[in-house]
Amino acid sequence: MNDLFDLNGKVAVVTGGNGGIGLGMATGLAAAGATVVIAGRNSEKNAAAVSQLLAAGGRAIAIEVDVQQEASCHSLVQKTVTALGRVDILVNNAGMNIRKPPQDYALAEWNQVLQTNLTSAFSCSQAVYPEFKKLGAGKVINIGSMMSIFGASFATPYAASKGGLVQMTRAMACAWAADNIQVNAILPGWIDTALTRQARMDVNGLHARVLDRTPAKRWGVPGDFGGIAVFLASAGSDFLTGTAIPVDGGYSVQG
Numbered sequence: 001m002n003d004l005f006d007l008n009g010k011v012a013v014v015t016g017g018n019g020g021i022g023l024g025m026a027t028g029l030a031a032a033g034a035t036v037v038i039a040g041r042n043s044e045k046n047a048a049a050v051s052q053l054l055a056a057g058g059r060a061i062a063i064e065v066d067v068q069q070e071a072s073c074h075s076l077v078q079k080t081v082t083a084l085g086r087v088d089i090l091v092n093n094a095g096m097n098i099r100k101p102p103q104d105y106a107l108a109e110w111n112q113v114l115q116t117n118l119t120s121a122f123s124c125s126q127a128v129y130p131e132f133k134k135l136g137a138g139k140v141i142n143i144g145s146m147m148s149i150f151g152a153s154f155a156t157p158y159a160a161s162k163g164g165l166v167q168m169t170r171a172m173a174c175a176w177a178a179d180n181i182q183v184n185a186i187l188p189g190w191i192d193t194a195l196t197r198q199a200r201m202d203v204n205g206l207h208a209r210v211l212d213r214t215p216a217k218r219w220g221v222p223g224d225f226g227g228i229a230v231f232l233a234s235a236g237s238d239f240l241t242g243t244a245i246p247v248d249g250g251y252s253v254q255g
């Protein structure tokens with residue numbers, strides 16, 4: 001049974017792995033035996049995350065990346081292969097939000113959100129595909145949102161990017177299933193991270209609304225994402241592809 005979820009010998013790249021949900025997933029993957037590449041822009045945060053994983057007995061390195069740049073996504077994969085010899089798992093987690101009513105966005109802001117949240121996942125997945133083909137296997141895990149499902153008045157480009165991620169997940173899952181590559185998405189509910197700490201300041205009444213609507217009656221924490229990341233990265237999910245799994249304390253099924 002343990003072998004189903006054993007990631008020893010596997011290399012996992014986690015974009016935005018230096019904090020929040022990304023670090024929660026990286027911690028789970030490292031505990032299951034994977035060597036984790038922490039891929040973020042901020043080198044101090046990257047180094048701190050690597051230290052945390054090493055201190056817990058895991059294996060990890062950091063590689064700087066700006067996922068808004070296609071060339072940086074390709075270089076991330078090349079540097080991973082040079083340093084560690086292979087890549088088995090890609091977690092497309094890096095993301096950001098700009099909160100405004102739709103009529104107030106500059107096109108540059110729309111583009112920045114789409115580029116960071118959606119196009120980056122496309123570019124990193126394209127970059128990793130030849131490596132997965134060489135190994136005859138691979139796992140892509142995309143991080144969506146409740147806004148992959150629902151709308152929000154203050155998050156038009158974010159909702160577009162996260163909805164797009166789910167459809168991209170389905171399309172790539174169809175394209176690559178015959179290559180033994182599984183592509184799935186995780187849809188986090190409301191999770192206490194730097195991203196939502198800002199949202200709680202920007203959006204009046206958000207904190208209380210989240211607690212009220214979430215059946216689990218709490219905000220999620222990054223540690224809630226270790227288990228699902230290991231499952232989607234492991235042999236335990238080899239016949240599961242194209243899905244979008246809410247990890248939300250019941251938020252999305254509350255009537």
Ligand SMILES: NC(=O)c1ccc[n+]([C@@H]2O[C@H](COP(=O)([O-])OP(=O)(O)OC[C@H]3O[C@@H](n4cnc5c(N)ncnc54)[C@H](OP(=O)(O)O)[C@@H]3O)[C@@H](O)[C@H]2O)c1
Nearest residue numbers: 016020021040041042066067094095145188190191193195
């Ligand atoms: N928190 C929630 O409630 C929630 C809910 C649904 C979905 N999500 C999604 O979960 C993912 C992680 O969010 P989080 O809540 O953990 O927020 P976070 O703590 O702000 O983490 C965002 C991560 O993305 C990285 N990042 C942003 N832009 C980047 C870029 N251009 N290149 C490389 N890395 C970049 C950041 O690294 P640097 O600091 O180094 O740039 C950081 O590690 C995002 O995709 C977010 O949309 C979060």
